[in-house]
Amino acid sequence: xxxxxxxxxxxxxxxxxxxxxxxxxxxxxxxxxxxxxxxxxxxxxxxxxxxxxxxxxxxxxxxxxxxxxxxxxxxxxxxxxxxxxxxxxxxxxxxxxxxxxxxxxxxxxxxxxxxxxxxxxxxxxxxxxxxxxxxxxxxxxxxxxxxxxxxxxxxxxxxxxxxxxxxxxxxxxxxxxxxxxxxxxxxxxxxxxxxxxxxxxxxxxxxxxxxxxx
Amino acid sequence: xxxxxxxxxxxxxxxxxxxxxxxxxxxxxxxxxxxxxxxxxxxxxxxxxxxxxxxxxxxxxxxxxxxxxxxxxxxxxxxxxxxxxxxxxxxxxxxxxxxxxxxxxxxxxxxxxxxxxxxxxxxxxxxxxxxxxxxxxxxxxxxxxxxxxxxxxxxxxxxxxxxxxxxxxxxxxxxxxxxxxxxxxxxxxxxxxxxxxxxxxxxxxxxxxxxxxx
Numbered sequence: 001x002x003x004x005x006x007x008x009x010x011x012x013x014x015x016x017x018x019x020x021x022x023x024x025x026x027x028x029x030x031x032x033x034x035x036x037x038x039x040x041x042x043x044x045x046x047x048x049x050x051x052x053x054x055x056x057x058x059x060x061x062x063x064x065x066x067x068x069x070x071x072x073x074x075x076x077x078x079x080x081x082x083x084x085x086x087x088x089x090x091x092x093x094x095x096x097x098x099x100x101x102x103x104x105x106x107x108x109x110x111x112x113x114x115x116x117x118x119x120x121x122x123x124x125x126x127x128x129x130x131x132x133x134x135x136x137x138x139x140x141x142x143x144x145x146x147x148x149x150x151x152x153x154x155x156x157x158x159x160x161x162x163x164x165x166x167x168x169x170x171x172x173x174x175x176x177x178x179x180x181x182x183x184x185x186x187x188x189x190x191x192x193x194x195x196x197x198x199x200x201x202x203x204x205x206x207x208x209x210x211x212x213x214x
Numbered sequence: 215x216x217x218x219x220x221x222x223x224x225x226x227x228x229x230x231x232x233x234x235x236x237x238x239x240x241x242x243x244x245x246x247x248x249x250x251x252x253x254x255x256x257x258x259x260x261x262x263x264x265x266x267x268x269x270x271x272x273x274x275x276x277x278x279x280x281x282x283x284x285x286x287x288x289x290x291x292x293x294x295x296x297x298x299x300x301x302x303x304x305x306x307x308x309x310x311x312x313x314x315x316x317x318x319x320x321x322x323x324x325x326x327x328x329x330x331x332x333x334x335x336x337x338x339x340x341x342x343x344x345x346x347x348x349x350x351x352x353x354x355x356x357x358x359x360x361x362x363x364x365x366x367x368x369x370x371x372x373x374x375x376x377x378x379x380x381x382x383x384x385x386x387x388x389x390x391x392x393x394x395x396x397x398x399x400x401x402x403x404x405x406x407x408x409x410x411x412x413x414x415x416x417x418x419x420x421x422x423x424x425x426x427x428x
Contacts, residue, residue, distance in 0.1 A: 017263045018270045026275060049231045056232045061240060063316040074308040094288040095309055102277040102318060
């Protein structure tokens, strides 16, 4: 099937003969995006790895799109200007959407500091034709700057404080916390959750919402 | 694990705890890219759909990246200048690489007229550490311009001949046929192969090269 869509007018939309439902039935899961946002050092990559491992152990096919890794490939022609950060997030959102459409549980791990950029990705992954057909779940790593800076796993806060990195999120560039997120990871009684605890929280959410079965 | 790589120096590479091999074992196949190149009307999308269907019927997880479709999403900020065409192909190559790494058989269907752009994608999907670790297979739709123009499924050749589309591949922009391709689809005794025949040719190749099992 073929239909003309939008501009430019010489681009057609090709309907694939194998649809998302068929792919999902094949691997017995539902494609979606787990979008992990938070400050540098808040544990995004740790959660992404742990979640990926936990899903795999349950026989689910997931894939991590890590903000840093993507900047070595797809987004290697982007810098850190406000415009480039927005384009960085947009591209990852578009790729995550393709992975979800392919039937995978896509784990996107990016600082994604600006609300408007995250909201654009959420809109991209919401099917206006269906109630509650939101396929992007936001996980907010709600760790204080103090905790993240104390961890400083890459030594970047130190560089930012010394003025050797400009526009560093949390130091001289804002992080806008989500106003609504599906899952929040935070300290409890002054203790940070373990990687397994964090992954468990997300897996429970996915399971309760039916994404671990076709 | 974490290691510092290339420039910019503030980007780190995160090793995922679940690797390609584990994903491949889970779904019993090997991730790779089938790159279909050829003129508009040469049957790229037809082959992509048919191949996708055939692989699905064998229980294999594949996904079509269609050049036209991607221009509605990831590449919607690109036009048709030589520079933008190159960036269009580069981004599709990078995404195809992610899909292959995820363990899927990714079917990329794009005119991809320039040899240098296709070669760049092939290089991207070749692991220099391993002999014969090429994960991109080029399928050349070797149909004459005459055949493609007679089909003209989107009416684009007509517009190009009337001067209403500029820089149209095959008319006033070159198509550089592959010098080496893994699979060639062509007329036999003046008869074009059926979608099933074409898909069968590619599936045989994938099977013989071990990609339909982990």
